[in-house]
Amino acid sequence: MNLPRQVGWELRRMFARRRTWIGFGAFLVLQAMVLILLQTPRARRSFARLLERGGYGFEDYYAGLTLALVVVSLSFFLLGGLYLALVGGDVVAKEEEEGTLRLVLARPVSRVRVAGVKAAACAAYNLLLVVFLGASSLAVCTLRFGRLGGLFVLIPEEGLFVAYDPGPGLARYVIGIGLMAVSTQVITAIAFMFSCFRIKPAAATVLTLSVLFLDMVLRNVPYFADYRPWFITHHTAAWIRSFQEAPAWWDIGRSLVMVAAVSLTCVAIGAARFSTRDFKS
Amino acid sequence: MIELEGLHKRFGNRIAVEDLTLRIPRGRLVGLLGHNGAGKSTALGMLLGQVFPDRGTARIGGADVFADRRRALARVGAIYEAPAFYGYLSGWQNLQAFTAWSGPVSRRDMADAAERVGLADRIHDRAGAYSHGMRQRLALAQALLPRPEVLILDEPGDGLDPEGIHEMREMIRSLHRDLGLTVLLSSHLLTEVQALCTDLVVMRQGRMVFQGDWRAAGGQATRIRLIAAPIDRALALLEAMDLIEPGVGPDGLITLRPQVDSADLAEVLVKDRIRVMELHEPEPTLESFYLALSAEPDGGE
Numbered sequence: 001m002n003l004p005r006q007v008g009w010e011l012r013r014m015f016a017r018r019r020t021w022i023g024f025g026a027f028l029v030l031q032a033m034v035l036i037l038l039q040t041p042r043a044r045r046s047f048a049r050l051l052e053r054g055g056y057g058f059e060d061y062y063a064g065l066t067l068a069l070v071v072v073s074l075s076f077f078l079l080g081g082l083y084l085a086l087v088g089g090d091v092v093a094k095e096e097e098e099g100t101l102r103l104v105l106a107r108p109v110s111r112v113r114v115a116g117v118k119a120a121a122c123a124a125y126n127l128l129l130v131v132f133l134g135a136s137s138l139a140v141c142t143l144r145f146g147r148l149g150g151l152f153v154l155i156p157e158e159g160l161f162v163a164y165d166p167g168p169g170l171a172r173y174v175i176g177i178g179l180m181a182v183s184t185q186v187i188t189a190i191a192f193m194f195s196c197f198r199i200k201p202a203a204a205t206v207l208t209l210s211v212l213f214l215d216m217v218l219r220n221v222p223y224f225a226d227y228r229p230w231f232i233t234h235h236t237a238a239w240i241r242s243f244q245e246a247p248a249w250w251d252i253g254r255s256l257v258m259v260a261a262v263s264l265t266c267v268a269i270g271a272a273r274f275s276t277r278d279f280k281s
Numbered sequence: 282m283i284e285l286e287g288l289h290k291r292f293g294n295r296i297a298v299e300d301l302t303l304r305i306p307r308g309r310l311v312g313l314l315g316h317n318g319a320g321k322s323t324a325l326g327m328l329l330g331q332v333f334p335d336r337g338t339a340r341i342g343g344a345d346v347f348a349d350r351r352r353a354l355a356r357v358g359a360i361y362e363a364p365a366f367y368g369y370l371s372g373w374q375n376l377q378a379f380t381a382w383s384g385p386v387s388r389r390d391m392a393d394a395a396e397r398v399g400l401a402d403r404i405h406d407r408a409g410a411y412s413h414g415m416r417q418r419l420a421l422a423q424a425l426l427p428r429p430e431v432l433i434l435d436e437p438g439d440g441l442d443p444e445g446i447h448e449m450r451e452m453i454r455s456l457h458r459d460l461g462l463t464v465l466l467s468s469h470l471l472t473e474v475q476a477l478c479t480d481l482v483v484m485r486q487g488r489m490v491f492q493g494d495w496r497a498a499g500g501q502a503t504r505i506r507l508i509a510a511p512i513d514r515a516l517a518l519l520e521a522m523d524l525i526e527p528g529v530g531p532d533g534l535i536t537l538r539p540q541v542d543s544a545d546l547a548e549v550l551v552k553d554r555i556r557v558m559e560l561h562e563p564e565p566t567l568e569s570f571y572l573a574l575s576a577e578p579d580g581g582e
Contacts, residue, residue: 009377009378013370013378018369099363100366100367102361103361103366103379104379104382105361106331106361106433107382108357108383109382276333
């Protein structure tokens, strides 16, 4: 019965920090910057060329939805992963470093519960951040152009070259952001796991980013093309595949199961370590 | 109320706590003394389930701290090592955040705890702006929620100014007296422990070397202050007659042989026409007791 209250307080603490709001503000600034860059003459020409090659009208698709998708992808790639790794890396290690964990662990609550609550708070934060990114990108881009427009998606490495009318495009966008919120959970889960070890918060963040970066680099090495499903970043990109005209939902579902399995494994390892180690300065 | 049985903890090659067995009955106020690195914090850490022992058991109210942590700590309020708070939250929000881990606490109880530790007028200020003394008070307030039966306080007076130490002492005393709490407090401030506790646990290099009422501890030799002229002849005479131990302690006191009292000394000195200006048995202090204990090769076991 206490669980919602405990998760609620963890989230409340996260959002009471000034740096959380600075982070969210940084995303808005980044989104605005990306949007400005996407409106340079050269970028516009490039968009126009691509759209015309597919027989689509520039004015119909160079608008809110299309640019929101580009903005959200770029801003998550540039800052989102780092930010989630920071939050997950801090969740235990920072509390241990600052000493507040000692007072938490002096209370009659099991360590598994404490770890579980913190992992759940990270997951909720991850979800909120991605939803915020998706919503704010769409809001900023739609306000800028004054219309939603159609959704045009071009991702050659995924074989994606599709366009949707505004209604279906918006539905695809919402589904895509939802899947992104789920598939990126693995980032906070890995960071949480490292955070549960006797480690500095920054080290937990760096380790998480290193693991993901290495995974992404290896996944893109041509020699390993046949082994892509073994790399976690292949599965975190499942949300992108939802933009295909006829999405392979089975394949997307399998990726989400993989993400869930890896995330739960990381949380379980972290919770096990958290439950069995000494906490003493 | 508190039972430690054969607790043993090693960090690498260093033995932090060695076979610690201890029983503290309900309602007692016990001081845990020891030099830095004596194992006090490790012992409290094991008692609070924050440090896992290599062997041994820790029980509070009959519940095993490691096997049944929730029940064991259900009636425990604690400050373990230097208390730290979420500086971006108010004192009140900190109390809410910490008590969220242990179950609902009414606003009335929270207000009472803040009032009891003298933080009522600043409880809604940001904890980051609190002084060290205020953080200690807030730590005590969170330890009082929700209504503990046992208080475990690790160096509660650490870093406080004399006024703060006095206030903290009075708070602990009143909690013990008014609420009937069992209190175990560790400290290296001897005057504090002396003012608060009669029951002591003394640790030295990981081992418990004393437990009990230090004022009633048997086997402690009588030590007196002697001012006489000529002092050298007085000391030589008393030593020659085997009435005192050889030498004068660093605190200027001499130690009487067993069965000897100060009247025997006075009689001998006066008979020998030595002028006695002062022959006084000072009230035993915890400091002298502790130093005497520390000076013994096995710590007085």
